[in-house]
Amino acid sequence: MVTLNQTSLDIELDQPSQFHYVWLRDNCICSECMHPDTLERTLITAEIADDIAPQDAQVDKDSLVIDWNDGHHSRYPLVWLKSHNYSQSRFNSDPAAGEIKLWDREFQSRIPSYDYQALHDSQQTLLEWCCDLRDYGLTIVRNAPLVEGEIERFAEYVGVVREVIYDRLHNVRATPGEYNAYNVASTTLELKPHTDMPCYNNPPGVQMFHFLVNETEGGESTAVDGFNIAAKLKEQDPQAYRILATTPVSFQMDSARGDIASSNPLLTLDANGELKVFRFSNQLARPCNIAAEDMDDFYRAYRKIGRMIEAPENKVQFRLNTGDMMVTNNLRVMHGRNAYGGEGQRHLQLSYMDMDDVLSRIRMILKQQQEAS
Ligand SMILES: [Fe+2]
CATH class of the missing domain: 3.60.130.10 (Clavaminate synthase-like)
Structure with a gap:
């Protein structure tokens, strides 16, 4: 279930979650927006329209699918959204992240x-x-x-x-x-x-x-x-x-x-x-x-x-x-x-x-x- 708001959408993942349109559009992982070999961003963030918003957004199988008002089409695996979910707390997707253990x-x-x-x-x-x-x-x-x-x-x-x-x-x-x-x-x-x-x-x-x-x-x-x-x-x-x-x-x-x-x-x-x-x-x-x-x-x-x-x-x-x-x-x-x-x-x-x-x-x-x- 996806609810569209003014500048963000709500979606139920493991918990009620919110993703902003500009963030979603910026992080589209399709081969037009991200180089398929180098995995570098090719989309120019500064060029995203100020009024970027979905025309349609729904969950299809295990992905969130969005048709954007700039004509682009994006697909975000739910597992990817979960691992980058910033809406309740900061995410850390770094596999090298550790835990500082203080000592005396x-x-x-x-x-x-x-x-x-x-x-x-x-x-x-x-x-x-x-x-x-x-x-x-x-x-x-x-x-x-x-x-x-x-x-x-x-x-x-x-x-x-x-x-x-x-x-x-x-x-x-x-x-x-x-x-x-x-x-x-x-x-x-x-x-x-x-x-x-x-x-x-x-x-x-x-x-x-x-x-x-x-x-x-x-x-x-x-x-x-x-x-x-x-x-x-x-x-x-x-x-x-x-x-x-x-x-x-x-x-x-x-x-x-x-x-x-x-x-x-x-x-x-x-x-x-x-x-x-x-x-x-x-x-x-x-x-x-x-x-x-x-x-x-x-x-x-x-x-x-x-x-x-x-x-x-x-x-x-x-x-x-x-x-x-x-x-x-x-x-x-x-x-x-x-x-x-x-x-x-x-x-x-x-x-x-x-x-x-x-x-x-x-x-x-x-x-x-x-x-x-
Ligand atoms: Fe020293």
């Missing part, structure tokens, strides 16, 4: 850990690893080959390397007792939890380490779930949350290849008001340039979240050994390490991807599995 110190005993070879032997295992990275933002991969450049090769196995102003394959090492560094990561000092490259307007979404050797004393890796910190702050101090979601903070870093600087809120929200990007790097923050009357309130909020990041109950700590990789969602999870010493060597290599590459791999594996079944 208790997560330490159950950080998702995978065997390197298993990720190459089984697409199902690779899928599970991608999903854990998507949902938790922190994973460990054990027993990777002790070969220089392996982290770059692994990134290419999953997706595409995201280049930044450092080398495509970045080395982190220090000779204990010597200060031979150009940034704190390359010293033996403690490295406070941070996200990498917050100076980019679009920071790399996946941060990947590979320990070619780790024979030092100390130097345990640390990680903090920035989304969990933000959720706690929102509950405990909504005003501080709002300040950090609306006040731009300046970050900058440079290398021989470039000088990157930008100002963005520590908490970047999406169009629905949900947290999308968490940035935090004490060492890369630059003097903030905000209105004088806002300065005291900003520092109160900024220092509060900084203390929450340092709180032991929010932080996991674990040892990464020679051959281990750590992979984080760098738009959510902060990483760091304790100070280290001793006679042993410590050398890791670092590369980046984007979270889009991880979600892309999920969609591709699911598609393969669907085609094979």
